[in-house]
Amino acid sequence: MSAISRREFLKSAATYTAAASFLSAGALELRADPLGMPIGCQTWPVREMLAKDFPATIKQLADAGFQTIELCSPVGYADFGFGGLAKYKGPELRKILGDAGVSCVSSHFGIEELRKDQERAIAWAKDVGLTQMVVPSLDGPKKPTLDDVKRAADEYNKMGEQSAKAGIQQGLHNEDFELTTVDGKRTYDLLLGLLDPKLVKFQFQVSTISRGYDAAEYFTKYPGRFISMHVQGWSAEAKKVMPVGQDSLDWKKIFTAAKTGGIKNYFVEMNLEMMRASVPYLHNLQV
Numbered sequence: 001m002s003a004i005s006r007r008e009f010l011k012s013a014a015t016y017t018a019a020a021s022f023l024s025a026g027a028l029e030l031r032a033d034p035l036g037m038p039i040g041c042q043t044w045p046v047r048e049m050l051a052k053d054f055p056a057t058i059k060q061l062a063d064a065g066f067q068t069i070e071l072c073s074p075v076g077y078a079d080f081g082f083g084g085l086a087k088y089k090g091p092e093l094r095k096i097l098g099d100a101g102v103s104c105v106s107s108h109f110g111i112e113e114l115r116k117d118q119e120r121a122i123a124w125a126k127d128v129g130l131t132q133m134v135v136p137s138l139d140g141p142k143k144p145t146l147d148d149v150k151r152a153a154d155e156y157n158k159m160g161e162q163s164a165k166a167g168i169q170q171g172l173h174n175e176d177f178e179l180t181t182v183d184g185k186r187t188y189d190l191l192l193g194l195l196d197p198k199l200v201k202f203q204f205q206v207s208t209i210s211r212g213y214d215a216a217e218y219f220t221k222y223p224g225r226f227i228s229m230h231v232q233g234w235s236a237e238a239k240k241v242m243p244v245g246q247d248s249l250d251w252k253k254i255f256t257a258a259k260t261g262g263i264k265n266y267f268v269e270m271n272l273e274m275m276r277a278s279v280p281y282l283h284n285l286q287v
Helices: 016-025 044-052 054-063 083-087 090-099 111-128 146-165 187-194 206-211 215-221 251-261 272-284
Strands: 040-042 068-072 103-108 132-135 169-172 200-205 226-231 233-235 240-242 265-268
Touching (some): 040 044, 040 265, 044 054, 044 083, 054 090, 068 265, 090 111, 103 111, 103 265, 132 226, 146 187, 146 200, 169 226, 206 226, 206 233, 215 226, 215 251, 265 272
Parallel strands (some): 040 068, 068 103, 103 132, 132 169, 169 200, 200 226, 226 265
Antiparallel strands (some): 233 240
16 A cells, blocks of 8 residues: 555554554564664554553563654644653653663654644653654645745744754654645655755655655765654555565665665654564664
């Protein structure tokens, strides 16, 4: 299937029961990582488990082989299972993560919550110990004009400036708006030209290869512009998301190019069975 956005390709993710089965079966002592980067995962696929028991879920993710996680904001993602995080103070969250042997420097925030109250979002990020704040999309129109893209970039540059003052790097994922075109040019490439390299880094969604967005090409073409990536395998023959290492992507090439791109961390993000199947391959990948 076409993996256009996180929400779309994860709609068919495993149920809570399958998630529990995956995690209990995944208690592996896997500790290795390409480029010396810890194996990470986005917590979106286990959001239902997080809503039921955050500490237990984090511990199980650690046991499954993930050493670092990426959260989603309890405000911007309140309706998706992350609202419960608001009950924990920053030191409490850090202790839960630390007790499980897991680190967390990045979280997703909805662009709308930053528009409404970026100061509050930054305060929460600082309290939790984050150094990266990522938005999934700038949420521009489906058929943007160049002026639409310029306005979106100008707004996000200002948000990046505010975050930078607090010592936090603002980052942009590539969801629906970023995958549009303007007069035959990719909006994503236009944004790479319009957003300030110092104020905004990019988080690459590897599964956008289904739309022709090649991770290694972007990392090489735009050195130093990226900070992280969401990792999904992709089968060119089957035209669908696959476990990393069981797909047709050249992961050694991708991670080698990631050095040039500036990648600091990466997060596996697929349905849970695929996440589990991806860990051993990443554990053994040498770049």
